[in-house]
Amino acid sequence: MAAAAGVSITTVSDALNGKGRLPDATRRHVREVADRLGYRPSAAARTLRTGKSGLIGLTVTTYGDEPFTFTEFAYFAEMARAATSAALARGYALVILPATSRHDVWSNVALDGTVVIDPSDQDPVVSELVRQGLPVVSDGRPAGSLPVTAWVDNDHEAAVLGILDHLADAGARRIGLLTGTTTDTYTHLSTTAYLRWCERVGQDPVYEAYPAHDPCAGAVAADRLLARPDRPDAVYGLFDPNGTDLLAAARRYGLRVPDDLLLVCCSESTVYASTEPPVTTLSLKPRRIGTAVVQLLIDAIEGVDPDHPVEQVIPTELIVRTSSQRRPPRTTVSPPRSPKGT
């Protein structure tokens, strides 16, 4: 390359990177030759020299024995998508690296930092990364004393309390919970918030827990919850598929939603806008979380003083639909055109 342009290696480097003292003519000449040759500087050499690879790891912890539940639900998909876009906008790319990955894969890729989704209590991967001096930002408040650089999370307790109040306002007398058996922070915080709320208002807790990674177990748990002698008249489901499972279970038992059963579930899926009836959902705003996580991480990588606090709480959004309103709002959404022959 240097030979082709008739200049030294130094001049090429300076010309392409806009450094050094070069007349514009030389700069243009070098760039032109580079374009003509299709020359691309070696990423490996640049990384070796500068110590920066422009790569960010995206780590998803596993539920149970499943090898890898990336994008098991819409949340991860949305979050990963936003994170990728945010990283790209700042010149970084994301590398998908599950936490169960073999060690050699981790050490085979030069990372500038890592995003960890829902790290477990004593996550060995996180400890190892921190020990190497790499910044680690987690989606989800780190449990225990995990030494992450920063974290982003919703206020899950407030969200659950808000939903329970919302259901109680709609007339619910006994609110049930569909929760998970796993020990991650989300499940834990949400469940304890539910239990505390029950204690406060003097309601006996009514909940079923199941391994969240198993969709069939979710359907069974939904059915069990509605089959109980102390059947709730309102249910909040912590996981994405709970809504359709609960609707199906309600149909089996002849329960009308929302008349006999109020329903809310935590989901990012748009299907709940057009189910029968539409289901009220809690959105955790994964796009905002994914963006915030990446911004914090890149700030840490580049040594920028973060103008945001290193602990960010993203507000949730309750999207109220028919399933949680005893008296459904009078909808005036008429079909655009009346079909022929009706």
Add this chain to the structure above:
Amino acid sequence: MAAAAGVSITTVSDALNGKGRLPDATRRHVREVADRLGYRPSAAARTLRTGKSGLIGLTVTTYGDEPFTFTEFAYFAEMARAATSAALARGYALVILPATSRHDVWSNVALDGTVVIDPSDQDPVVSELVRQGLPVVSDGRPAGSLPVTAWVDNDHEAAVLGILDHLADAGARRIGLLTGTTTDTYTHLSTTAYLRWCERVGQDPVYEAYPAHDPCAGAVAADRLLARPDRPDAVYGLFDPNGTDLLAAARRYGLRVPDDLLLVCCSESTVYASTEPPVTTLSLKPRRIGTAVVQLLIDAIEGVDPDHPVEQVIPTELIVRTSSQRRPPRTTVSPPRSPKGT
């Protein structure tokens, strides 16, 4: 590191990589010291020297003006997940790189090869990569004369024909299609197959097309299709959300599914197992596709003679549920326990 173990750099490299002629004692000693120091060889230096980075690009083309529609639908999520697992099993990691990404991001990461999902006709990214000598494997038959190393796809024409026959067998007299306005191969092949089938059986085509990346447009198109004077008595929807949109539209027009309207849509989502009624879906088997694509790519990278052909066709699977059967099967799935008070 070499100094700490009291040996030379060469010995360290040989000991850790299992090469050279070393007695087991030295090998063990070096590894022990490396463990104690938490030493990890530099990925950048290794890449620079060997020319292999262990990184595979995963490129998602964009629909319309959307910057990045990664995992817009369940298909991409499942496919990406399978691809990641398959890559990891062979010691590779995936880097997410949208096709619209700025050039500098592409050249900032050292890739061994790339997976391209649904490349467009004259995809400049693919051409550039091939010019650099990198293997490129595409998910989806490449349109035009795109010079990919290998590709994997379903037989979309056969799948559509099979569905249309299935609907006709169930009693459909006029089958409609919900399709897209984009020019990707999937949409194109499916639509022409539909048109050819119509011509063969002598039915007037009844279809609505909409920009597939816009979920609201999908709901509107579903509504329009059922509002037509020549309303179809069966519909096949090419995209994931079409099922719920069509169900909602059918409800608006008072059409019973499957009695008045037979329904099939192409989807990987499990929600269609528990909608009212459950919807027959066509699965494109994204897991098998993701796995196959990565295997082919890594074979090409490592110079392995592929024992599979470089053009692989993955069979689709039609999951027949209530929505496409005029006479629904007598279900004997009784609820596990009768709820109290019913």
Add this chain to the structure above:
DNA sequence: TGATCTTGCAGAAACGTGTCTGTCAATGTG
């Protein structure tokens, strides 16, 4: 005993950058 072979390891080159330092000419300054 000297010659050849094997074993166990060290030296050094190369990968392709970024960057520090140095050189040479042209220009300004007293």
Add this chain to the structure above:
DNA sequence: CACATTGACAGACACGTTTCTGCAAGATCA
């Protein structure tokens, strides 16, 4: 005219590996 300053570039080193070659010491052999 001597000297400092500045512009425009080239040389050389370092990043941390992998790998080829080489060298000494012991083993084997004629």
